[in-house]
Amino acid sequence: MDKLRIAGGRFLKGRVAVAGAKNAALPALAATLLTDDAVELTNLPRVRDVRTMLRVLEQLGATVNETGAGAATVRVGRLQSFEAPYDLVKTMRASVLVLGPLVARHGRARVSLPGGCAIGERPINLHIDGLQKMGADITIEHGYVEAKAKRLRGASITFPFKTVTGTENLMMAATLAEGTTRLGHCACEPEIVDLAELLVSMGAVIHGAGTEDIVIEGGQPLRGARHRVIPDRIEAGTYLCAGALIGDGIEVVGARADHLEAALTQLAACGVVIERTGEVLRVLRPERLVARDLRTSPHPGFPTDMQAQYMALMTQASGTALIAETIFERRFMHVGELQRMGANIRIDGRSAAVTGPTRLTGAQVMATDLRASACLVLAGLAADGVTVVDRAYHLDRGYESMETKLGALGASIERIR
Numbered sequence: 001m002d003k004l005r006i007a008g009g010r011f012l013k014g015r016v017a018v019a020g021a022k023n024a025a026l027p028a029l030a031a032t033l034l035t036d037d038a039v040e041l042t043n044l045p046r047v048r049d050v051r052t053m054l055r056v057l058e059q060l061g062a063t064v065n066e067t068g069a070g071a072a073t074v075r076v077g078r079l080q081s082f083e084a085p086y087d088l089v090k091t092m093r094a095s096v097l098v099l100g101p102l103v104a105r106h107g108r109a110r111v112s113l114p115g116g117c118a119i120g121e122r123p124i125n126l127h128i129d130g131l132q133k134m135g136a137d138i139t140i141e142h143g144y145v146e147a148k149a150k151r152l153r154g155a156s157i158t159f160p161f162k163t164v165t166g167t168e169n170l171m172m173a174a175t176l177a178e179g180t181t182r183l184g185h186c187a188c189e190p191e192i193v194d195l196a197e198l199l200v201s202m203g204a205v206i207h208g209a210g211t212e213d214i215v216i217e218g219g220q221p222l223r224g225a226r227h228r229v230i231p232d233r234i235e236a237g238t239y240l241c242a243g244a245l246i247g248d249g250i251e252v253v254g255a256r257a258d259h260l261e262a263a264l265t266q267l268a269a270c271g272v273v274i275e276r277t278g279e280v281l282r283v284l285r286p287e288r289l290v291a292r293d294l295r296t297s298p299h300p301g302f303p304t305d306m307q308a309q310y311m312a313l314m315t316q317a318s319g320t321a322l323i324a325e326t327i328f329e330r331r332f333m334h335v336g337e338l339q340r341m342g343a344n345i346r347i348d349g350r351s352a353a354v355t356g357p358t359r360l361t362g363a364q365v366m367a368t369d370l371r372a373s374a375c376l377v378l379a380g381l382a383a384d385g386v387t388v389v390d391r392a393y394h395l396d397r398g399y400e401s402m403e404t405k406l407g408a409l410g411a412s413i414e415r416i417r
């Protein structure tokens with residue numbers, strides 16, 4: 001298994017370009033199932049999860065043409081199968097995004113239940129409840145969700161709490177359902193707006209994406225489209241944290257500051273100065289980083305996907321930061337590893353108190369999920385000595401060539417086996 005070896009303590013300097021957003025690319029790829037025309041997507045990040053989604057689509061019968069770096073044309077004519085099998089779903093939960101489109105256009109779907117993962121239980125009951133309200137007949141057997149519907153019908157569905165892929169799945173299904181669908185208490189992430197933009201360019205009628213109430217006028221067949229995926233706000237935020245931690249004025253290029261407001265505000269409160277010039281965010285490491293409390297919450301709040309990276313930063317801040325994780329019940333797996341590197345962190349339920357600054361020392365550490373891995377890489381960059389982050393495949397799921405990008409900024413980082 002690949003590992004990343006980092007010799008810490010080198011200041012980072014230069015420019016780093018942000019790739020397309022993994023969490024926007026995955027629903028966009030699933031949306032190709034809604035039409036038999038070709039859909040061309042650009043700015044797809046070259047990460048493992050995108051490859052997995054392409055494999056899921058190919059297995060269903062899609063023709064995928066990779067037309068250049070980060071560009072692919074996907075065409076789904078007649079399906080070969082209606083199934084997203086366990087072997088693929090277990091490696092990537094977001095495979096469940098094919099459920100809504102498959103049943104909406106093809107009348108049938110069989111998708112493995114993803115089961116729990118490293119960061120929490122993560123059920124998909126809200127996806128299932130919503131599709132049932134739209135008339136799908138759903139059974140759960142042998143670890144699979146099987147959904148059938150001759151034709152979905154528009155429905156009024158209010159989510160009891162916000163779910164990103166749940167909102168995306170139902171929004172996609174509703175575009176082909178007969179009549180109007182009203183979705184209430186929707187997630188408002190920029191990735192949902194991006195998906196809605198793609199669907200609208202395919203001919204869908206959608207109002208309110210990015211707010212809690214989305215209305216979809218469904219029923220018309222969708223057509224092909226071209227779409228450029230938005231930049232990855234979490235990747236951008238990760239490099240902003242690197243710049244705040246051990247940067248010498250690094251510039252993050254190609255991010256959308258309007259997608260990063262909560263992170264930018266939080267970093268500013270810690271004393272980090274970020275200058276914005278067009279598409280460039282220049283981050284200045286402060287003389288003294290100040291500890292600030294944090295609570296993750298759905299967009300426009302501070303993203304859970306940035307919590308671990310922020311925690312790495314807080315190990316070097318003066319004072320105690322209380323970090324509350326409100327989205328996932330087990331998203332503190334990085335804490336034990338940070339402690340082994342010398343961090344002073346106390347967990348109390350779903351909060352962690354990080355007291356700093358502490359000297360971090362390089363160690364062998366184990367990545368447990370994507371964002372925990374990014375946190376450990378950041379800690380390794382700031383630590384004295386050598387850190388080896390085991391199970392780098394977690395990082396490869398969502399960060400495009402992270403070691404190359406950090407290496408170009410001057411970090412001493414290499415992939416070893």
Ligand code: EPU
Pocket residue numbers: 023026094120121122123124125126127128161162163164165166187303304305327328329370371398
């Ligand atoms: N939930 C349920 N039932 C459901 C759906 C969700 O109980 O049917 C719960 C989840 O267990 C969780 C909360 O609702 O406690 C919110 O989960 P959500 O459904 O919003 O998460 P998701 O859609 O599975 C997406 C991202 C995650 C990101 C979360 C939260 C994609 C492909 N994944 O997951 O990204 O953490 O939203 O913002 O968009 C990552 O990129 O590292 C990552 C984990």
